[in-house]
Amino acid sequence: xxxxxxxxxxxxxxxxxxxxxxxxxxxxxxxxxxxxxxxxxxxxxxxxxxxxxxxxxxxxxxxxxxxxxxxxxxxxxxxxxxxxxxxxxxxxxxxxxxxxxxxxxxxxxxxxxxxxxxxxxxxxxxxxxxxxxxxxxxxxxxxxxxxxxxxxxxxxxxxxxxxxxxxxxxxxxxxxxxxxxxxxxxxxxxxxxxxxxxxxxxxxxxxxxxxxxxxxxxxxxxxxxxxxxxxxxxxxxxxxxxxxxxxxxxxxxxxxxxxxxxxxxxxxxxxxxxxxxxxxxxxxxxxxxxxxxxxxxxxxxxxxxxxxxxxxxxxxxxxxxxxxxxxxxxxxxxxxxxxxxxxxxxxxxxxxxxxxxxxxxxxxxxxxxxxxxxxxxxxxxxxxxxxxxxxxxxxxxxxxxxxxxxxxxxxxxxxxxxxxxx
Amino acid sequence: xxxxxxxxxxxxxxxxxxxxxxxxxxxxxxxxxxxxxxxxxxxxxxxxxxxxxxxxxxxxxxxxxxxxxxxxxxxxxxxxxxxxxxxxxxxxxxxxxxxxxxxxxxxxxxxxxxxxxxxxxxxxxxxxxxxxxxxxxxxxxxxxxxxxxxxxxxxxxxxxxxxxxxxxxxxxxxxxxxxxxxxxxxxxxxxxxxxxxxxxxxxxxxxxxxxxxxxxxxxxxxxxxxxxxxxxxxxxxxxxxxxxxxxxxxxxxxxxxxxxxxxxxxxxxxxxxxxxxxxxxxxxxxxxxxxxxxxxxxxxxxxxxxxxxxxxxxxxxxxxxxxxxxxxxxxxxxxxxxxxxxxxxxxxxxxxxxxxxxxxxxxxxxxxxxxxxxxxxxxxxxxxxxxxxxxxxxxxxxxxxxxxxxxxxxxxxxxxxxxxxxxxxxxxxxxxxxxxxxxxxxxxxxxxxxxxxxxxxxxxxxxxxxxxxxxxxxxxxxxxxxxxxxxxxxxxxxxxxxxxxxxxxxxxxxxxxxxxxxxxxxxx
Numbered sequence: 001x002x003x004x005x006x007x008x009x010x011x012x013x014x015x016x017x018x019x020x021x022x023x024x025x026x027x028x029x030x031x032x033x034x035x036x037x038x039x040x041x042x043x044x045x046x047x048x049x050x051x052x053x054x055x056x057x058x059x060x061x062x063x064x065x066x067x068x069x070x071x072x073x074x075x076x077x078x079x080x081x082x083x084x085x086x087x088x089x090x091x092x093x094x095x096x097x098x099x100x101x102x103x104x105x106x107x108x109x110x111x112x113x114x115x116x117x118x119x120x121x122x123x124x125x126x127x128x129x130x131x132x133x134x135x136x137x138x139x140x141x142x143x144x145x146x147x148x149x150x151x152x153x154x155x156x157x158x159x160x161x162x163x164x165x166x167x168x169x170x171x172x173x174x175x176x177x178x179x180x181x182x183x184x185x186x187x188x189x190x191x192x193x194x195x196x197x198x199x200x201x202x203x204x205x206x207x208x209x210x211x212x213x214x215x216x217x218x219x220x221x222x223x224x225x226x227x228x229x230x231x232x233x234x235x236x237x238x239x240x241x242x243x244x245x246x247x248x249x250x251x252x253x254x255x256x257x258x259x260x261x262x263x264x265x266x267x268x269x270x271x272x273x274x275x276x277x278x279x280x281x282x283x284x285x286x287x288x289x290x291x292x293x294x295x296x297x298x299x300x301x302x303x304x305x306x307x308x309x310x311x312x313x314x315x316x317x318x319x320x321x322x323x324x325x326x327x328x329x330x331x332x333x334x335x336x337x338x339x340x341x342x343x344x345x346x347x348x349x350x351x352x353x354x355x356x357x358x359x360x361x362x363x364x365x366x367x368x369x370x371x372x373x374x375x376x377x378x379x380x381x382x383x384x385x386x387x388x389x390x391x392x393x394x395x396x397x398x399x400x401x402x403x404x405x406x407x408x409x410x411x412x413x414x415x416x417x418x419x420x421x422x
Numbered sequence: 423x424x425x426x427x428x429x430x431x432x433x434x435x436x437x438x439x440x441x442x443x444x445x446x447x448x449x450x451x452x453x454x455x456x457x458x459x460x461x462x463x464x465x466x467x468x469x470x471x472x473x474x475x476x477x478x479x480x481x482x483x484x485x486x487x488x489x490x491x492x493x494x495x496x497x498x499x500x501x502x503x504x505x506x507x508x509x510x511x512x513x514x515x516x517x518x519x520x521x522x523x524x525x526x527x528x529x530x531x532x533x534x535x536x537x538x539x540x541x542x543x544x545x546x547x548x549x550x551x552x553x554x555x556x557x558x559x560x561x562x563x564x565x566x567x568x569x570x571x572x573x574x575x576x577x578x579x580x581x582x583x584x585x586x587x588x589x590x591x592x593x594x595x596x597x598x599x600x601x602x603x604x605x606x607x608x609x610x611x612x613x614x615x616x617x618x619x620x621x622x623x624x625x626x627x628x629x630x631x632x633x634x635x636x637x638x639x640x641x642x643x644x645x646x647x648x649x650x651x652x653x654x655x656x657x658x659x660x661x662x663x664x665x666x667x668x669x670x671x672x673x674x675x676x677x678x679x680x681x682x683x684x685x686x687x688x689x690x691x692x693x694x695x696x697x698x699x700x701x702x703x704x705x706x707x708x709x710x711x712x713x714x715x716x717x718x719x720x721x722x723x724x725x726x727x728x729x730x731x732x733x734x735x736x737x738x739x740x741x742x743x744x745x746x747x748x749x750x751x752x753x754x755x756x757x758x759x760x761x762x763x764x765x766x767x768x769x770x771x772x773x774x775x776x777x778x779x780x781x782x783x784x785x786x787x788x789x790x791x792x793x794x795x796x797x798x799x800x801x802x803x804x805x806x807x808x809x810x811x812x813x814x815x816x817x818x819x820x821x822x823x824x825x826x827x828x829x830x831x832x833x834x835x836x837x838x839x840x841x842x843x844x845x846x847x848x849x850x851x852x853x854x855x856x857x858x859x860x861x862x863x864x865x866x867x868x869x870x871x872x873x874x875x876x877x878x879x880x881x882x883x884x885x886x887x888x889x890x891x892x893x894x895x896x897x898x899x900x901x902x903x904x905x906x907x908x909x910x911x912x913x914x915x916x917x918x919x920x921x922x923x924x925x926x927x928x929x930x931x932x933x934x935x936x937x938x939x940x941x942x943x944x945x946x
Contacts, residue, residue, distance in 0.1 A: 016908060030926070034929065346909065350909055351912075354915055357920070358919065360919070361922055361926075364926040367930060370923075370927060
C-alpha cells in the first residue's frame with residue numbers, strides 16, 4: 001500500500017463521515033422546519049406582554065443600502081411604541097448620517113436614533129459598534145440587524161414571542177435569505193449555501209442537540225445576558241459565534257426559528273465574497289481557539305459539540321478535501337497512482353448524488369427555489385463554489401498565523417455593498 | 423398376557439437390532455479410514471530432517487497412491503496387528519524403538535535408515551556408533567539410467583541372505599547395498615529422504631516392495647505440461663511451441679490460468695485459436711486452479727472454476743482436467759469440487775509438512791478415486807522423471823523459463839524411456855453443474871449436452887471489438903466492485919430525501935395557495 005493509497009482512504013473516510021453527518025443534520029433540520037411550518041412560528045402574547053426591544057443596526061459606510069433597511073425595520077408589525085431603532089453610524093465617510101437624519105425626520109412616529117462615532121471611539125468593527133449601541137439601548141430585549149437587511153414584517157414579533165415563551169432561551173435567531181440571489185451566478189450559489197448551511201444545518205443541530213449559533217443578524221437576545229457577559233467581544237471577528245458560546249456557557253440555549261425571515265444583500269463579486277468569507281473563517285478560528293478548552297469541560301454543555309463540529313470542519317474536512325483534490329489532480333497529470341480496489345468512480349459519483357440530494361431537500365422547503373435551474377446550479381456547485389471554501393480556509397489560516405506571529409491587530413474588513421436594481 | 427409377552431419379545435429384538443446397526447457401521451467406518459501402510463516414526467524426532475523425511479515419505483506414498491497412517495513408535499504396538507504393511511523409520515541416532523516389536527509382526531516390513539540394532543531382521547551393521555555419515559550412493563533406475571548422489575546415512579548394513587539388492591552405498595566403513603530385501607522384508611540404507619534422489623529411490627523401492635507379482639512392475643506414463651499459461655500472453659510464442667510439438671507428434675498438456683472477464687476480447691480469441699490448434703495436434707488443455715484460492719470459500723471457488731471453464735468452452739477449448747496445489751489435499755471442503763473431475767494434476771507439494779501428514783489422513787482424498795498426476799522427481803536440470811511407478815508431471819513454466827530451456831526439455835523427454843500419454847487417450851469427465859459439463863469417452867466429446875469436436879477449425883477474429891472502455895462501462899463495472907455498504911446507504915438516503923422532498927413540496931404548495939404571502943425581496 002502506497003502513501004497515496006493511505007491518503008486516499010483517509011480522504012474518502014473523512015469526506016464520507018462528514019457527509020453522512022450532514023445528511024443526518026439535514027434530516028433533523030427537515031423535520032424541525034416542517035413542524036414549525038405547520039404551526040407558523042407565532043406564539044401570541046397579550047398586548048401588554050410585548051416587551052421593549054432595541055433594534056441595533058451597526059453601519060459603516062452603508063449609505064447605499066441603509067435607507068431600505070430602516071424602512072423595512074419601520075415596517076415591523078410589532079407594537080410601534082415597544083421598539084426603537086438604533087443605528088450606529090460607525091465612523092462612516094459617506095452620507096450615512098444625512099440619510100439617517102432624513103429618515104428620522106420623515107418617520108417621527110418611530111423611535112429612530114442615530115449614533116455617529118469618529119475614528120477614536122468607533123471604526124474598529126461590528127462588536128465595538130454594537131457595544132456603543134447597547135450602551136444607549138432602553139429595551140429589555142436587544143435585536144440585531146445588519147445594515148443591508150430587509151426583514152419581513154413579522155420577523156421581530158416571531159423572535160420576541162419565542163424568546164418570551166421560554167425563560168431558559170437566551171436568544172432566538174431567525175433565517176436569512178439572499179435578496180440579490182439573481183444578481184450573478186455567485187450570488188445564486190451563496191443563496192443555496194445560505195439556505196443549506198445557515199438554515200438547514202442550524203435547524204438540524206437545534207433539532208438533535210438544542211444547539212445553534214447566532215448568525216450575526218436577525219436575532220433577539222436578552223439584555224440581562226449582554227450585561228452579564230459585558231457585551232460583545234471586540235477582538236472577535238465572528239462576534240456572533242463568540243457570543244453564542246458564551247450564552248451556552250451561561251446555561252441558556254439559543255432557539256432557531258425559520259419563520260422569522262430577513263433578506264440581505266450577499267456579495268455578488270468574487271473578491272468581495274472571498275474577503276468576507278476569509279473574515280468569517282478567521283473569526284471562527286479565533287473562537288475555536290478561544291473555546292477549545294471547553295471541549296473537555298462537562299459544564300460547557302452542548303456547546304462542546306459545536307466546538308467539536310467546528311474543529312472537525314477546520315481540520316478533518318479541510319485536510320481530506322485538500323488531499324482528495326491533490327490526489328485527483330495528481331492522477332489526472334499521471335503523477336500519482338492510487339491502486340486501491342473498491343474505491344473509485346462509483347463512490348465518487350454517489351458522494352456527488354448525496355451532496356445534490358442534500359441541497360435539493362433544503363430547497364424543497366423554500367418557495368420558488370426547488371427548480372430545475374437550482375438542480376443544475378447545485379450540480380455545478382460541488383465542482384466550483386464548494387472548492388473555493390478550501391482557499392478561503394487556507395487563506396484564513398495563513399492570515400491567522402501571520403497575525404499571531406507578528407502580533408498584528410485584527411482588522412474588520414467591511415463587506416462592500418452595491419446598489420441593487422429595484 | 424400373551425400380547426404383552428409378544429410385545430416384549432418384539433421390543434427386545436428391536437433393541438438388539440438397533441444396537442447392532444451402529445456398531446457395524448462404526449466398524450465399517452473404521453475400516454474405511456484405515457490406511458494400507460502404517461508408518462512408524464520415533465517419538466524423539468530430534469533432528470529436523472527426521473520430520474522433513476516424514477513429509478517426503480508421505481509425498482512418495484501419495485504419488486504411488488497408497489494410503490498411510492503415521493504413528494509414534496510407543497503407540498505402534500496396538501495398531502500393528504491392523505496393518506499388512508509397515509514402514510519403520512529409523513532415521514535418528516537416538517531412536518529408541520524396540521525392534522522386537524516388529525520381529526513378532528507377520529506382515530510386510532520396510533526399514534528405512536539404520537541397520538544397527540536390527541539383527542532380528544537379519545541385518546548386519548559393522549558400525550555400532552550410530553553416527554550419521556556422508557556417503558556416495560548410486561542407484562540404477564532403469565536398464566540404461568543410473569544416478570549418483572551424495573547422501574546421508576546412519577550405520578548402514580547388509581542383509582546376508584537377501585534375495586534382492588539394488589544400488590550401492592559407499593561409506594568410510596565399506597560398500598553396502600543401497601536397497602535390499604528378502605521376501606516381505608525390505609531395507610533402504612538412506613537416513614534422509616528430503617532430496618529428490620532419495621524420494622526417487624524410495625518411490626521405486628516402495629513400489630517394488632509392495633508389488634504383489636513376480637513379473638515386471640506396471641509402467642506409468644509421464645506428461646509434459648506447459649504450466650501456468652496465462653490468457654492474453656503472446657500467442658506467437660505459444661503458437662511456435664504448439665507447431666513444434668505438432669511436427670514432433672508429441673503429446674503434451676497446456677495448463678491454462680482461469681479467466682473470469684473480458685473473455686470476448688480479440689486477444690483471448692487469438693489465444694484460444696492456438697489452444698484449439700493444440701487440442702487437435704497432440705495437445706490437451708487443463709485448467710489451473712485460481713491462484714488466490716486460499717482466501718476463497720469452497721462455494722466461491724466452485725463458482726470461479728465454473729465461470730472460467732465455461733469461458734474456455736465458449737471458445738471451443740475444452741479443459742479435460744484440473745491442476746491443483748497440494749493445499750487442496752488438506753482441505754476436505756474442496757473434495758466436493760475434486761469429485762467433479764476424473765483427473766487432477768498436483769502442481770507442487772508445498773503444503774506437506776510433518777505436522778500435516780501426522781494429523782491428516784490423506785486416505786480420505788485418495789478414496790475420491792481420482793486419476794492423479796504428481797510432480798516428477800527431477801534428478802537433473804532437464805526436469806525429467808526417472809520413475810515409472812506413478813503418473814508424473816514434467817512441468818515447464820513459460821513465464822519463467824527461456825525458450826531454449828523449454829525446447830531442451832522437449833528434446834530430453836523424447837529420449838526418455840518413460841512413455842508419454844495424451845489425456846485424449848483416457849476417459850475424462852468434468853462436471854461443473856447440472857447444465858455445464860464435459861464428457862470424453864475416447865471417441866465422443868460431449869460438452870453441455872452437445873456433441874463437440876476437438877478438431878481444429880479456424881474462426882475469424884472480431885476486428886471491430888467494442889472494448890467498452892468509456893466512462894459509462896467503467897461505472898457499470900465499478901458498481902459491482904464497490905463498497906456495498908456505502909452504496910446501500912447512499913441509495914437509502916436518496917430515497918428518503920426524495921420522499922421528504924415530495925412531502926415538503928406538498929406542504930409548500932398548500933401553504934402558499936391557501937395564504938398568499940408577499941415576498942419581501944420582490945417587494946423591495
